[in-house]
Amino acid sequence: MDQLNELAKWRAKEAKHQPSWPDLDKLKDDTDYLRTLPPLVFAGEADKLRREIALASRGESFVLMGGDCAETFAESTADHIREKIRTILQMAVVLTYGASVPVVKIGRMAGQFAKPRSKPTEVRDGVELPSYLGDIVNGFDFTPEARTPDSSRLIQAYQHSAATLNLIRAFTTGGFADLSKVHEWNKGFMQNPAYAKYENLATEIDRAMRFLHAARVSDESLRTVDMYVAHEALLLDYEEALTRIDSRTGNLYNCSAHMLWIGERTRGIDDAHVDMLSRVHNPIGVKLGPTTQSSDVLALIDALNPEGEEGRLTFITRMGAGVIRDRLPSLVEAVKGDGRPVTWVSDPMHGNTITTDEGFKTRRLKDIFDEINGFFAVHSQMGTHPGGIHLELTGDDVTEVLGGSEEVLEETLGERYETLVDPRLNHQQSLEIAFLVAEALQETAL
Ligand code: TRP
Ligand code: MN
Numbered sequence: 001m002d003q004l005n006e007l008a009k010w011r012a013k014e015a016k017h018q019p020s021w022p023d024l025d026k027l028k029d030d031t032d033y034l035r036t037l038p039p040l041v042f043a044g045e046a047d048k049l050r051r052e053i054a055l056a057s058r059g060e061s062f063v064l065m066g067g068d069c070a071e072t073f074a075e076s077t078a079d080h081i082r083e084k085i086r087t088i089l090q091m092a093v094v095l096t097y098g099a100s101v102p103v104v105k106i107g108r109m110a111g112q113f114a115k116p117r118s119k120p121t122e123v124r125d126g127v128e129l130p131s132y133l134g135d136i137v138n139g140f141d142f143t144p145e146a147r148t149p150d151s152s153r154l155i156q157a158y159q160h161s162a163a164t165l166n167l168i169r170a171f172t173t174g175g176f177a178d179l180s181k182v183h184e185w186n187k188g189f190m191q192n193p194a195y196a197k198y199e200n201l202a203t204e205i206d207r208a209m210r211f212l213h214a215a216r217v218s219d220e221s222l223r224t225v226d227m228y229v230a231h232e233a234l235l236l237d238y239e240e241a242l243t244r245i246d247s248r249t250g251n252l253y254n255c256s257a258h259m260l261w262i263g264e265r266t267r268g269i270d271d272a273h274v275d276m277l278s279r280v281h282n283p284i285g286v287k288l289g290p291t292t293q294s295s296d297v298l299a300l301i302d303a304l305n306p307e308g309e310e311g312r313l314t315f316i317t318r319m320g321a322g323v324i325r326d327r328l329p330s331l332v333e334a335v336k337g338d339g340r341p342v343t344w345v346s347d348p349m350h351g352n353t354i355t356t357d358e359g360f361k362t363r364r365l366k367d368i369f370d371e372i373n374g375f376f377a378v379h380s381q382m383g384t385h386p387g388g389i390h391l392e393l394t395g396d397d398v399t400e401v402l403g404g405s406e407e408v409l410e411e412t413l414g415e416r417y418e419t420l421v422d423p424r425l426n427h428q429q430s431l432e433i434a435f436l437v438a439e440a441l442q443e444t445a446l
Contacts, residue, residue, distance in 0.1 A: 039244050046253055053104060057341050062389075063104045106230050112231040134421075234273075257282075318351045320367075343388065
């Protein structure tokens with residue numbers, strides 16, 4: 001019970017980007033109800049993920065995080081979830097086989113429902129309403145009813161997360177992830193270079209699988225994968241209600257996801273977000289933007305990983321293709337000097353967002369490639385390990401990011417622009433990134 005009192009200390013700090021709930025009594029009822037519901041993940045799983053991320057900090061594994069900018073309730077369907085899992089599995093196969101490195105698979109899924117926004121309100125045709133803050137807070141429709149924050153949505157978010165996680169567990173352990181199915185995961189036209197490249201790789205893996213079969217090698221690990229989930233721990237009332245005491249150790253774990261991250265906008269050292277996550281034992285990520293100072297990074301290590309536990313703290317850099325080569329080295333230098341281990345992950349999406357003349361928020365695949373290459377180059381210069389990659393992607397054939405071998409052009413962005421928040425890589429662009437990263441990792445190993 002003492003720990004839960006400690007956990008509540010975030011309330012004395014400044015909590016940025018929280019909704020203004022119209023009915024605080026209802027918020028209390030809803031969060032009290034959430035506290036009675038079962039945990040979504042278990043402490044032992046979070047510990048296992050922490051050990052796997054620790055390997056990535058040493059270059060002995062590679063973290064692949066991917067999923068929507070914002071999940072929505074309407075798109076939490078079996079088809080959308082399966083396609084996202086398929087995409088992550090295909091990327092993981094490309095990386096595992098192409099770079100001979102174990103891949104830690106983390107879905108930005110089953111809880112990625114809350115969004116910080118640059119402005120608290122949105123004005124359209126002279127009408128001002130609260131901004132859309134994600135399905136866990138309000139609705140996207142531009143009406144007063146939809147945009148008013150409603151804390152019943154916290155419970156709906158929990159239910160969608162539970163159903164999504166259940167499907168993830170079923171798909172990754174129930175046969176879908178079997179390595180003898182790599183061919184079946186492919187889709188689309190083989191004229192597409194990314195799919196053709198994948199097809200060749202799948203043929204090689206099939207041969208290897210037939211060889212293993214003939215050699216009577218059989219292991220459960222060929223048929224299943226461990227897939228973890230993570231989201232931005234933004235809405236502190238929700239995160240607190242799902243934080244529980246582990247009966248084995250008496251420690252606090254946030255049981256809404258295996259891993260949580262703190263966004264660039266809420267990572268201030270005195271912010272409530274840092275306070276809350278300093279008290280739980282999950283692996284934690286922190287996003288670092290282009291203005292991050294070495295002193296920020298050192299203060300974050302002091303707050304979030306004072307003991308220097310391996311795998312506990314991941315820095316997810318989102319600098320922008322134009323500046324990563326200038327800004328990252330001093331941060332890496334500071335961390336090296338400190339000596340406590342961190343895992344470095346690249347988010348090549350958020351520093352590279354642009355708006356087209358027509359008003360579409362988009363990103364160029366070539367900038368995303370460029371930031372990834374810069375991330376690898378800096379770590380190679382500094383003698384540190386590029387530990388992973390964090391992407392906004394969907395398994396569907398949307399047209400939200402510009403470029404790719406089946407090129408999405410400015411003129412065609414409108415065809416299937418479906419995101420409510422940030423533009424996502426489509427299935428084929430995601431595979432292209434996996435091949436690029438596999439090549440970069442092969443070079444690192446040389
Ligand atoms: N279990 C292993 C792993 O997670 C091998 C594996 C099985 C795998 N199915 C997979 C790897 C699908 C990638 C994709 O690495
Ligand atoms: Mn985003």
